[in-house]
Amino acid sequence: MTTVVQTTNLCKTYGKNRGIDDLNLQVVQGEVFGYLGPNGAGKTTTIRTILDFIRPTSGSAQIFGLDSQRDSLAIHQKISYLPGELVMYEKMTGREMLEYFAQLRGNVSQMAIKQLAERLELDLKRPIRSLSKGNKQKVGLVQAFMGQPELLILDEPTSGLDPLVQQTFYQLVLEAKNSGRTVFLSSHVMSEVEHICDRVGIIRAGKLLAIDTVKALKARARRTLDLYFAQPVEPSAFAHIPNIDDLQVLGNQVHCAVTGSIDQLIKTAAQFELRDLVSQATDLEDIFLAYYKGEVSDVA
Amino acid sequence: MLRNIFSKTIYERRRSLLWWGLGIIMLVAVLIGFYPAMNNPETSQQLAKAMEAMPKEMLAAFGVTDVANLTTPAGYIQGRLFGFMLPLIVMIFTIGLGSRVIAGEEEARTLDLILAHPIRRSTIVWQSFAALCVLSLAMGLITWLSLWLGVLLLDMQIGASELGAASFNMSLMALCFGAIALLIGAATGKRALSMAVATILAVIGYFANSLASVIDWLVPLQKLSPFYYADYNQPLKHGFHYLPFLVLGSVIVLCGFAAVKLFERRDVAV
Structure with a gap:
């Protein structure tokens, strides 16, 4: 199995009581990895370090075997990201927004945008500012799935979604997995992780407490x-x-x-x-x- | 229109450019419109007398350094427009934009989504920088065209190239402060801070230049002020000069390079 994400003694400290401490985790190709922890545990910090928005205090992260800092451009060509705190350009319509991101990414078909929007029942003609939280999240999801990336990094992807749309989201994740893509998703919703993830890492106060299959964790419960x-x-x-x-x-x-x-x-x-x-x-x-x-x- | 960060920034600011541009056109129209009244010998004498009674420091602070010249076309346009009001309007625009492009997006948290795309941090800065330059120079272009039209209509005998040189210098000077705002925004991610620092520098630069004619010890410092170069060699009389272009252009480009270096090194939106 090919390793997609590998962090080695990854540390990030800023201020006190924040950040991540000596994090070693591995995500392999084709799996759905759930990153579970309460708010403020360090989930977003981990993700933002992997994405090279912030730099590790020590340790390193490899994605597709490439260094998260040195090769960030090559890495970003193969990934997509849904931020936990999704903010978009309020004045643009959903379509303008997605076309802008499609241009920045390259290789995104109009068809993919259209199909995803239809599946999620998202009206692309409306400006972002007029959308509810759930509908904004749908724009974010279309953005994350439209480019057919090899790795999807989704930070609290289902927040704001109603249960029906959540089912569509699970379906999208499953399809991505079945076509060999890797999904790294963070959550504080246990049932969701249990439902769609192959393996789970539990993080608390910046430390990885356990990392195992859902089955094995249950056996140790x-x-x-x-x-x-x-x-x-x-x-x-x-x-x-x-x-x-x-x-x-x-x-x-x-x-x-x-x-x-x-x-x-x-x-x-x-x-x-x-x-x-x-x-x-x-x-x-x-x-x-x-x-x-x-x-x-x-x-x- | 939304192909990259450069075109997106311009597209997003199109309305803002329109309104600020209209502001310039109205300012130029009103002040040029009053010129015939000022040009009348009786009024101009009265004005000169009134001005002589005022403290020179105060006049200098408002950009009036040559009272006798205030009624000539070039003196009037320099004193009334380029001396204070036009740079003020253009600088509000450039500093606002300079602090918005990186730091504004970072504070709004829209920068995260951009950074996750296959795009270098240096590209983000350079494209934002290019958009700032183009929009600032567009303000200069609007100034030039509206002045040229006004001067033609009132037969004020100033050539298009002299008006162009003055407008170009002014927009470069305003762009200087916009580039400083962009630099501080890129280095810190703090929009209000970058706006404040650029504004304070603009205020200091303005007074260092305008008060140098009445306060001796300011004379050496004057040459550090972008305002000094905007008016260097009196562009309304002598047209284009390479020095302001060289000095202001270098400062602007250096700000761009520094912004790239500092933005590449730091943690974004912590």
């Missing part, structure tokens, strides 16, 4: 379990299991939280007569919150 036994059980019977916490024993009912594998807990429980077992479904949100609170600290 902390989940709560309630076990109901035929007879009362002793708490000591469960105390030796290393990966459980929040253990509460009430007569014949046991409540606990498990991080990672539930194998040991189940084997222990199987020594008694088990009547019922309730497991809270895990979604990425819980994993994310666990990382966010600092409950999980291992980095893959």
